[in-house]
Amino acid sequence: MNVKSIVYDDIVNLENCESEPIHVPGSIQPHGILLAVDTNLILKFCSQNLETHNLKASEVLEKPLKSLFSEADFKTITELFDQEDYTRGGNQHIRWNDTFYSVLVHKSGDYHLIELEKATEADTELTFLNSLSFEFARHTGEARNLKELCQRVSEHIKEITGYDRVMIYKFDQDYNGEVFAEAKEEKLESFLGLHYPHTDIPPQARALYMTNLVRMISDVHYKPVPVLTLIKNSSHRSLDMSMATLRSVSPIHVSYLQNMGVGATLTISLIHEEKLWGLVACHHYSPKHLSYYGRVSSLLQGQLLASQIRVQETAVNYEIKKELEKHLEGVQQLLRTDTSLNISSQHLLELCNADGFICQSENQLIKTGDLAGGKEAERIFDLLKQKETDYLCTRSVSQDLGIETETISGILFFKIDVNTYAMWLRKEFNQEIEWAGNPNKAIEKDKNGLSPRKSFKSWKEIIKGQSRPWTEAEKDIAKNCVYLLQKHFSYLNSQNIQKKQEDLLNQLQQANEELENINWISAHDLKEPLRKIRIFSSILTEDSRYQLGERTLKMIDRINNSASRMQRLLDDLMELNRTKHVKPELENVALSALISEIIEHYEWEENKKIRVAIDLPVVKGNAFLLTQLFTNLIDNSIKFAKENEPLIIDITWSEKGKNKVVISLKDNGQGFENKYAENMFKVFHRLNDSGSKEGSGVGLAICKKVVELHGGEISAQGIENKGATFNVTLLLPEN
Numbered sequence: 139m140n141v142k143s144i145v146y147d148d149i150v151n152l153e154n155c156e157s158e159p160i161h162v163p164g165s166i167q168p169h170g171i172l173l174a175v176d177t178n179l180i181l182k183f184c185s186q187n188l189e190t191h192n193l194k195a196s197e198v199l200e201k202p203l204k205s206l207f208s209e210a211d212f213k214t215i216t217e218l219f220d221q222e223d224y225t226r227g228g229n230q231h232i233r234w235n236d237t238f239y240s241v242l243v244h245k246s247g248d249y250h251l252i253e254l255e256k257a258t259e260a261d262t263e264l265t266f267l268n269s270l271s272f273e274f275a276r277h278t279g280e281a282r283n284l285k286e287l288c289q290r291v292s293e294h295i296k297e298i299t300g301y302d303r304v305m306i307y308k309f310d311q312d313y314n315g316e317v318f319a320e321a322k323e324e325k326l327e328s329f330l331g332l333h334y335p336h337t338d339i340p341p342q343a344r345a346l347y348m349t350n351l352v353r354m355i356s357d358v359h360y361k362p363v364p365v366l367t368l369i370k371n372s373s374h375r376s377l378d379m380s381m382a383t384l385r386s387v388s389p390i391h392v393s394y395l396q397n398m399g400v401g402a403t404l405t406i407s408l409i410h411e412e413k414l415w416g417l418v419a420c421h422h423y424s425p426k427h428l429s430y431y432g433r434v435s436s437l438l439q440g441q442l443l444a445s446q447i448r449v450q451e452t453a454v455n456y457e458i459k460k461e462l463e464k465h466l467e468g469v470q471q472l473l474r475t476d477t478s479l480n481i482s483s484q485h486l487l488e489l490c491n492a493d494g495f496i497c498q499s500e501n502q503l504i505k506t507g508d509l510a511g512g513k514e515a516e517r518i519f520d521l522l523k524q525k526e527t528d529y530l531c532t533r534s535v536s537q538d539l540g541i542e543t544e545t546i547s548g549i550l551f552f553k554i555d556v557n558t559y560a561m562w563l564r565k566e567f568n569q570e571i572e573w574a575g576n577p578n579k580a581i582e583k584d585k586n587g588l589s590p591r592k593s594f595k596s597w598k599e600i601i602k603g604q605s606r607p608w609t610e611a612e613k614d615i616a617k618n619c620v621y622l623l624q625k626h627f628s629y630l631n632s633q634n635i636q637k638k639q640e641d642l643l644n645q646l647q648q649a650n651e652e653l654e655n656i657n658w659i660s661a662h663d664l665k666e667p668l669r670k671i672r673i674f675s676s677i678l679t680e681d682s683r684y685q686l687g688e689r690t691l692k693m694i695d696r697i698n699n700s701a702s703r704m705q706r707l708l709d710d711l712m713e714l715n716r717t718k719h720v721k722p723e724l725e726n727v728a729l730s731a732l733i734s735e736i737i738e739h740y741e742w743e744e745n746k747k748i749r750v751a752i753d754l755p756v757v758k759g760n761a762f763l764l765t766q767l768f769t770n771l772i773d774n775s776i777k778f779a780k781e782n783e784p785l786i787i788d789i790t791w792s793e794k795g796k797n798k799v800v801i802s803l804k805d806n807g808q809g810f811e812n813k814y815a816e817n818m819f820k821v822f823h824r825l826n827d828s829g830s831k832e833g834s835g836v837g838l839a840i841c842k843k844v845v846e847l848h849g850g851e852i853s854a855q856g857i858e859n860k861g862a863t864f865n866v867t868l869l870l871p872e873n
Contacts, residue, residue: 164374494563548605
């Protein structure tokens, strides 16, 4: 069978580097040997430099791994198969054909990758590792801030690894990098404070740094060693080498390092809150191989540093917030003393270091600071309100909102409620950035196409159109201030609502007093004229009956009847008004006796019958008002009886829960449509508007008021031409 190389051999330059499959190069660095076996421990891939052991790939591929090693070495290797990668477990050492190797093993898809790195007996010693954590603890205790801690860690890593330069490299939100701390040989030029564009580390490289936390290049001028296999149709994608320490490096990155004059590198990922916060970048200006334990020691330092990032940032934010909270307290004090919120306070600006502040509620507009009064602020404010944005934080309105401005660059915007908004403003801050080479010329064109820049000479740029970034402490304080404003506006709104309610109550009281006056007029001033009308109409009828014509007598009778009806209406209105103001004393009332007494006042003829259940209950009520209630209901049934059919009224009862009863009064009269059931208890509402039936339209309204005074309910059901049923719910005595 033919041995096949799986090297990725497409031409790579900066035009296609972002799509370069750097995790599957199909080759390795020459400082070690790579083997890959399947689940049956059959060798499927090997690096070409296996020939250094006088072994040909064609002779060992598709053979059992056991055939390559002694029984002891085979056992040593296979015992490592359960670990995910060497950074999460230990390594072992074997002596293979008189060469001493460190053995690193990890799982990759269907294969176990075995990496053999040449080592010395000294590489197996752990004596210096025991003090690393104690050393870091000392650095943590002595460092006053994150930058100082990073500086101490970079110095310590340089000490334990021996690299010429060790840098702590910190990313911004766009993955542009800054040399945040640096330890170096005295003869070397300092890179501290230099910035590097995000294009220096493409996205797929950053993704690999998130999984493979340690990356070493022993010699940037190395010649890649192909990985070989006998598998047909295999390619570079057949073997994922993401976690392999020997994995070959992108030729673009190698070219980049060569342009910098670097000979060897070690890179350690700094992961913070599941993001790539930065890197520990170690440079050596000649070839350098760091042992397994040297790399693990550096990784330990990096992980300890990453664990302190949140602690250090929290401590810094805490100190900043302490200062900012003084201004928040100032705002809070103003809110206590100025309930109108007509405040123009420097505290509103300084609590988050802003240059302007706008707050608008339904009835108020507050502006303070130099930037708040201009047309630009008004335009941005209106735009965000129209977009119904709840929250926006930006340092560049032109970039994030597409608004070109002359004075405003940063905004911090909050929607407090439906009609209330707050916004802090910042002016432009011209930031000077020192780049390692012109970032606009990070790519150069040569005979091979596009390649990394060759010059890393300091190049300064002034960044315009941006404000100073909003810190987490400033954003937190602003949110707290918004919460205070929200509470204050809620208080003001409640005060306004209370005032409106008080005004409405005063209006209602005034209206009630006017109605009381009308009732008084009805009760006294109108009654006397009506009485005289009735007297004089009666005199006319009696004294002049024979002198007056029949038509005139009928008109006088109509006058008398109308006056009598008006009299009843006034009496009922007085009774309704009196009932509304009654606070009855409730006692035990025997309904059987009460209704029997009511019935005795009626003349029951053959065409009118009333049937009452003999065991009506005792209820909690006022006898006088209950008499009025049932009298009105019986009167109503009699009034709406059918002319050609005897009236029958049935009074029954039933229990409702543990402490209530329902008294039902049912008749077979004219009835009504149920759609009128609710309206019939309103004052002056009559189902028969022709005036053929006597009544004021107030009787059922009185019934409802009486029932409500007893804490009960009343309802009606009807069927037209078949009758009506009135249900009265009353309370039972407590015992």
